Amino acid sequence: MRRERVDLPSIVRRIPRSVAATLTVALVAHQSGRIFATDAHVWATVAAVVAVGAVATVLAGLVWPARVAVACGAGLVAAAIGVISVGGELPGDLADVPTSGIADLLASVWPSPTLAAGVGAVAGLAAVAAWSAVELVLRRSAPSALLPSLALAGVVALLSAEAGAPPLWWVVAYVVVALAALLPDRAASRSGVALVHAAIMTVIAVLATLLFGSAIADERFDPRGRVDAPAMPETGLSPLARLDEWRSRTPATEVFRTSLASARRWRLVGLTRYDGRTWLPADDYRQSSATVGAFDDDQVLVPVDVRIGELDAVWLPMVDRTVEATLADDGEGSGTGAALRIDGTRSGLLPDVTPEVGTTYQLVVQPLDVQPGVLAAVRAAEADEVLVGDFELSPEVLELATTIVAGARTDYERAEAIARYLREQYVLDFDSPPGHSVAVIELFLERSRRGRDEQFVAAYGLLAHAVGLPVRIAVGFQSTPIAEGSGTVATSDQAIAWPEIDFGELGWVPFDPVPAQSDTAPPSQGGGAVAPIGEAADAPPTTAASTASSAPEAVTPDTVADESRTAVASTAVGAGVSLVIATAVLLGYVGCVLALKSLRRRRRRRAATTGAQALGAFRSGVDVLVDLGVRAQHSRTDHELVAAGSQAIGEPATRLAAAATVATQAVYSPHEPSPEECELAWAAIEDFEKATATGVGRLRYLRSKVSTRSLRRGLPD
Numbered sequence: 001m002r003r004e005r006v007d008l009p010s011i012v013r014r015i016p017r018s019v020a021a022t023l024t025v026a027l028v029a030h031q032s033g034r035i036f037a038t039d040a041h042v043w044a045t046v047a048a049v050v051a052v053g054a055v056a057t058v059l060a061g062l063v064w065p066a067r068v069a070v071a072c073g074a075g076l077v078a079a080a081i082g083v084i085s086v087g088g089e090l091p092g093d094l095a096d097v098p099t100s101g102i103a104d105l106l107a108s109v110w111p112s113p114t115l116a117a118g119v120g121a122v123a124g125l126a127a128v129a130a131w132s133a134v135e136l137v138l139r140r141s142a143p144s145a146l147l148p149s150l151a152l153a154g155v156v157a158l159l160s161a162e163a164g165a166p167p168l169w170w171v172v173a174y175v176v177v178a179l180a181a182l183l184p185d186r187a188a189s190r191s192g193v194a195l196v197h198a199a200i201m202t203v204i205a206v207l208a209t210l211l212f213g214s215a216i217a218d219e220r221f222d223p224r225g226r227v228d229a230p231a232m233p234e235t236g237l238s239p240l241a242r243l244d245e246w247r248s249r250t251p252a253t254e255v256f257r258t259s260l261a262s263a264r265r266w267r268l269v270g271l272t273r274y275d276g277r278t279w280l281p282a283d284d285y286r287q288s289s290a291t292v293g294a295f296d297d298d299q300v301l302v303p304v305d306v307r308i309g310e311l312d313a314v315w316l317p318m319v320d321r322t323v324e325a326t327l328a329d330d331g332e333g334s335g336t337g338a339a340l341r342i343d344g345t346r347s348g349l350l351p352d353v354t355p356e357v358g359t360t361y362q363l364v365v366q367p368l369d370v371q372p373g374v375l376a377a378v379r380a381a382e383a384d385e386v387l388v389g390d391f392e393l394s395p396e397v398l399e400l401a402t403t404i405v406a407g408a409r410t411d412y413e414r415a416e417a418i419a420r421y422l423r424e425q426y427v428l429d430f431d432s433p434p435g436h437s438v439a440v441i442e443l444f445l446e447r448s449r450r451g452r453d454e455q456f457v458a459a460y461g462l463l464a465h466a467v468g469l470p471v472r473i474a475v476g477f478q479s480t481p482i483a484e485g486s487g488t489v490a491t492s493d494q495a496i497a498w499p500e501i502d503f504g505e506l507g508w509v510p511f512d513p514v515p516a517q518s519d520t521a522p523p524s525q526g527g528g529a530v531a532p533i534g535e536a537a538d539a540p541p542t543t544a545a546s547t548a549s550s551a552p553e554a555v556t557p558d559t560v561a562d563e564s565r566t567a568v569a570s571t572a573v574g575a576g577v578s579l580v581i582a583t584a585v586l587l588g589y590v591g592c593v594l595a596l597k598s599l600r601r602r603r604r605r606r607a608a609t610t611g612a613q614a615l616g617a618f619r620s621g622v623d624v625l626v627d628l629g630v631r632a633q634h635s636r637t638d639h640e641l642v643a644a645g646s647q648a649i650g651e652p653a654t655r656l657a658a659a660a661t662v663a664t665q666a667v668y669s670p671h672e673p674s675p676e677e678c679e680l681a682w683a684a685i686e687d688f689e690k691a692t693a694t695g696v697g698r699l700r701y702l703r704s705k706v707s708t709r710s711l712r713r714g715l716p717d
Contacts, residue, residue, distance in 0.1 A: 015057060017145075020181035021133040022053025024149035027174050029126040031153075034160035036119070037111040037294035044085035045123045048078035052127045056134035071131040075124045082123030088116025097121050102155075104289045110162040110344075113291045113323075126152060137181055145181050149174075238278040239269050239313070239475040243454055244434060246477075246495035254309035255477055256317055257489040260302070260365075263479050265510070266317040266490055270347020270500070271473040272384075274465075276391035276438045279458060279473045282343035285350050290326050292342050292349070299366050308359040310492070316340075316349040316361060317476060317490070321507055324364035325349055345508070347472055370506050372412065380411035381502040383470040386461070391438070393466055396446060401466035411469060415501045415511055418463045422456055422513035425449065453497065453514045460499045460513040470502040474510065590706050597623075597710070605682065611666040614673045617681035618663035621656045621688055623710035625649070628696060632715055638664045652691035658684040 026049045033039030052074045059070060076094075083093045093116035101121025105112045112118060129148035137145035246255070256266075271279035301323060306316070318325065325340055341350040387393070404421045405414040427450035433440070436458035444451040445459055457473055464471040475497045477490035500508040604616025618638060625645040626632050632641060638660035645653030659681040666673050673681075693701040 017137050017181055018053065018057040018134050020177045021137040021145045021149075022050060022057075022130050023177040024146060024174060024181060025049050025053070025126060025130040025133050025152060027170060027177065028129075028149050028153045028156060029122075031160070031166055031170060032122045032126070032156050034163040034166075035105065035110070035112055035122070035156065036114045038114050041082055041085040041114065041119045041123070044081050045078070045119075045126055048081045048123055049126045049130045052078060052130045053134050056131045057138075060134070060138055067135070071128065074131055075128045078127030079120040079124035083116045083120040086114045086116050086119050088120065093117055094120060097124060102159075104291070105159050106287075110160065111294075112159070113294045115289075115291055122156075125155065143182060146178055149178075238271065238280060240271060240279050240436060240454055240458065240473060240497055241434070243475070243495050243497060246492040249492040252491045252493040255311040255490050255492055256306055256308050257482070257487060258307075258479065259305040259487045260319075260479070261481070261485075261487065263481055263488055264319050265476060265478055265496065265498070266319055267347065267474045267476040268311075268313055268317050269315045269475055270343070270345055270508075271461075271475065272343070272345055272347065272386060273388045274386050274391070274458075274461065275388045278436060279461065280388070282345065282347060284344045285341040285348075286343070288325075288340045288342040288349075290324050290340075292325050292340070293321060293323050293346055296366060302365050302367065304363045304365055306361055306363060308355045309357060311355065314350060314354050316351060316355060316359075318349055318363060319365050320368040321366045322346070322349075322363050323366055325361060327351060327359075327361045345472060345502070347474070347508075368507055368509075370503070370509055372416075375412040375503060375506065375509060376410050378412070378503050378506055380415070381470050381504045383465070383468050386465050386471065393462060394438075394442060397442065397462060398466050400445060401463040404463065405467050411501070411503070414467055415464065415469055415509075418460055418467075419499075419511040419513040422460060422463075423515050426451070426456065426515070428453065428456070428515040428517065456514045457497045457499055460511070464499065464501065472500050472502075472508070474498050474500050593706050593708055593711070597705075610673045610675055610678045613678045614659075614662045614666040614681050617678070617685050618656070618659040619715045621659055621685045623714045624689060624692060624704065625653065625656075626710040626714050627704035627707040628692075628700070629709075634715070649692060649696055652688060652695040655684055655688040655691055659688075 026046050029045045029049045030042055032045060033042040055070070055074060056067075059067065062070070079097045080090060080094055083090065083097070088094075096117035097120040101115075101117040101124075104115050105118045105121070129152045132148040133145050136147070258266075269281055272282045273280040304319075308316070311317075316325070327340065339352050341352070342348070343350075401418070405417050408414040408417050426444070429450040430452055432448070432451045432455070434452060434454060436454050440451075440455060441459050441462060444455045461471050461473050476495075477492075478494040478496050479488040479490040480494070481487075482489050498510050498512060498514075500510050502508050601616075601620055604620060605613060607613045607616055622632050622641055622645075625641070625648070628649055630641075630645050630648045636644065639657065642653055642656045642660050645656065662673050662677050662681040665677075696704075
């Protein structure tokens with residue numbers, strides 16, 4: 001194979017810039033770990049990027065068809081390395097990389113499960129970006145070598161949008177290596193002004209990240225699809241308010257059956273928000289791929305077939321820890337064939353089409369079995385806000401929650417203390433009025449101290465949130481083994497609800513605040529009434545027991561309007577902050593460039609000798625030409641540079657001839673130029689600048705004033 005003629009010194013000379021270009025891509029590849037639930041593949045991807053950059057540098061002398069072929073092969077090898085690093089299989093998972101790699105990442109909620117095809121796609125893109133960066137830094141202008149890493153950074157930022165802004169150390173490191181890639185090959189052509197300019201731009205990048213990073217972190221665009229409105233049943237009732245409706249069916253109906261052999265608690269949906277009247281489902285459902293959750297390689301995966309009965313709900317039941325979910329069709333039209341959506345906490349599967357009797361689907365689950373001893377050593381995840389609207393917890397509820405958890409040392413002890421307090425200090429009474437509005441919960445906690453399981457669970461959610469625990473309310477069914485031993489079945493009379501606390505990598509852990517047995521004795525009045533009977537202002541929300549008054553439980557237009565106004569205001573604030581940041585960065589950049597040019601001009605004019613002053617005058621004029629696009633080759637004489645400028649901008653460049661003559665004499669004449677000749681040279685420069693501003697147009701001249709070309713490519717002093 002024929003090779004281009006590239007001598008060893010030229011290869012050695014370009015290695016520093018090639019390394020810097022490769023590192024820009026490697027830094028972006030390192031941040032790809034923010035896309036996934038685990039980051040075990042990150043260093044394998046970074047190593048592949050570095051190896052590809054090294055190969056691209058060594059093989060830079062090949063003809064371009066050979067380089068393209070090797071680049072494609074390098075991308076394929078890097079994708080294979082990514083697939084293998086997460087336990088994928090070759091060639092099966094590798095074949096899925098170009099067809100569904102990125103699509104799978106976009107079709108799953110963040111953080112994306114560590115899918116082999118997705119990891120391979122990111123690794124392959126990073127390898128191609130590394131090869132492209134090396135090619136551009138060696139054969140094109142240096143700034144173009146940053147484009148591959150910036151493009152890859154855009155992809156990573158979109159796929160990891162909810163992770164927020166990158167860390168400060170990464171911004172600093174990227175700016176440093178990017179500026180290193182922009183430096184000239186030869187040390188002799190690097191001016192001190194250019195190095196100062198690079199240092200100032202690094203400081204500006206760091207300060208901008210420190211001052212404005214937190215302000216823009218919440219405004220990142222997420223490309224994943226969302227459901228605009230909260231997912232609610234057609235009845236408009238919260239699933240927590242439907243427990244009595246399901247239990248009251250006579251006779252009890254089969255709501256679904258499964259192939260799972262053991263009895264389990266199946267979650268229909270998780271309720272993640274409370275508006276003062278009821279617990280509501282999540283409002284951040286997004287399109288999901290078949291893989292809906294992360295899994296532990298050391299645990300067994302169990303496939304489970306599920307068939308829907310008379311469920312009458314928009315969600316598909318699931319168990320923890322569900323890894324995959326696939327809607328099926330038995331050939332008779334019973335399957336929906338619809339796409340699945342899942343919320344941010346993975347609490348419920350929401351198909352696009354409401355499941356009917358006979359709908360079948362398959363889950364792959366990894367049974368969750370977390371021991372209290374393990375939980376005691378783990379901190380709970382960071383809690384999200386669950387109170388929506390203008391609702392706030394009362395001081396009494398906050399004080400009670402603080403009292404309950406006093407003395408607890410871990411998050412698990414706090415979560416269990418609340419559950420134990422409710423089980424031991426309150427009475428389960430199914431004859432109590434239904435509802436779980438704030439009025440009902442406060443009377444339950446402070447006065448009656450007896451209520452339905454609905455109130456126990458709702459109260460736990462508010463108390464847990466009051467002490468900063470990440471909580472959600474799960475509504476579902478308890479399954480029981482089928483007599484003939486062919487799986488389990490869930491019936492309507494087994495509808496239950498329970499709270500769950502998020503313990504990060506261990507997942508959502510259920511707690512049981514409801515007493516094991518109910519109290520059939522007449523309720524004691526205690527310190528007050530059992531429920532707010534006859535008080536219109538404190539009336540609890542109705543449930544399915546009184547369907548005529550169920551409308552208030554739905555999301556009202558006023559609530560939607562308030563939330564819309566809040567979203568618009570938040571967007572406006574974010575846009576304003578972004579505009580201020582962009583303006584500040586732009587003004588800082590312009591000020592930095594103008595200050596550096598002014599400093600250099602004053603230094604030249606105040607040089608110690610008249611010869612240096614004369615040379616400085618002419619070089620200041622050449623800087624204007626360079627900023628206007630003229631190439632200042634060091635091999636040209638002063639008058640040849642004037643001629644090149646005349647070809648580019650016309651007559652104004654000829655006014656540099658007087659300064660060029662004095663500068664040439666300063667170099668080759670045995671005598672220093674006189675002060676009068678220096679003043680003549682600087683006067684010629686000022687006349688040239690005025691004529692240039694008129695000749696090329698004010699807009700082009702102003703653009704040249706803020707250009708950095710002369711700082712990087714002008715004649716060195």
